[in-house]
Amino acid sequence: MEQEAQSMKGYHFYAMLSRMKYINRWGLMRNTQQESICEHSLEVAILAHALAVIHNRRFHGNVNPERAATLAIFHDAPEIITGDLPTPVKYYNPSIHKAYQEVEKVAQEKLLSMLPQDLKQDYTSLLFQEQEEDKRLLTFVKAADKLSALIKCVEERKMGNAEFTKAEQTIRESINAMNIPEADCFIKEFLPSYELTLDEQE
Numbered sequence: 001m002e003q004e005a006q007s008m009k010g011y012h013f014y015a016m017l018s019r020m021k022y023i024n025r026w027g028l029m030r031n032t033q034q035e036s037i038c039e040h041s042l043e044v045a046i047l048a049h050a051l052a053v054i055h056n057r058r059f060h061g062n063v064n065p066e067r068a069a070t071l072a073i074f075h076d077a078p079e080i081i082t083g084d085l086p087t088p089v090k091y092y093n094p095s096i097h098k099a100y101q102e103v104e105k106v107a108q109e110k111l112l113s114m115l116p117q118d119l120k121q122d123y124t125s126l127l128f129q130e131q132e133e134d135k136r137l138l139t140f141v142k143a144a145d146k147l148s149a150l151i152k153c154v155e156e157r158k159m160g161n162a163e164f165t166k167a168e169q170t171i172r173e174s175i176n177a178m179n180i181p182e183a184d185c186f187i188k189e190f191l192p193s194y195e196l197t198l199d200e201q202e
Contacts, residue, residue: 012114013123016080016114020079021036023038024037024084026152029164029167032160035152037076037080041074041075041076043151044144044145045070047143047144047147049065050144050190051068052064052065052140052182053065054185063136063140067134068137071129072145074129075145077108077111078104078108082103085100108127143178143180146171146183147175147183147186147187149167150172150191158194
């Protein structure tokens with residue numbers, strides 16, 4: 001009866017996801033071009049899919065690239081509610097990071113509550129991203145998240161914005177420290193193209 005009453009009012013889950021386009025990243029930085037979490041999530045999905053494909057083809061893996069892309073689409077979904085907390089703030093100290101994780105969990109639960117009961121099981125693992133079977137794929141999503149940030153820094157530098165110079169260096173070091181050969185392949189073979197103009201890519 002309760003679900004029937006809720007159904008009459010409608011569920012807000014997909015409309016809330018649509019609001020990803022209104023939330024900008026890099027709030028502490030001077031941007032030449034703003035980037036929403038919607039744009040970022042699409043790029044992370046493309047990159048996570050790429051890393052999974054590279055893993056399968058170059059490193060004899062057997063993972064699902066489509067699942068990697070889907071996890072990536074939802075990896076920042078809680079930020080619809082929390083907003084994008086800048087990395088230097090999020091990781092300023094362990095107490096702040098722990099507090100943010102708790103806020104993030106509340107946001108995940110809030111989003112899940114916006115679905116009808118019979119659909120919740122399909123989105124729980126996408127929102128909470130804690131499934132053991134997704135562990136390998138989530139490593140690729142995390143690497144893709146950093147690659148997307150690196151690409152943003154490269155693009156800003158290309159446009160003459162020195163604001164992202166230090167961030168680019170830090171993110172490169174962070175990716176290297178992850179020791180993910182698939183990410184190393186991407187940086188070596190595909191990242192240089194982001195430095196080129198459209199005409200130069202022909």
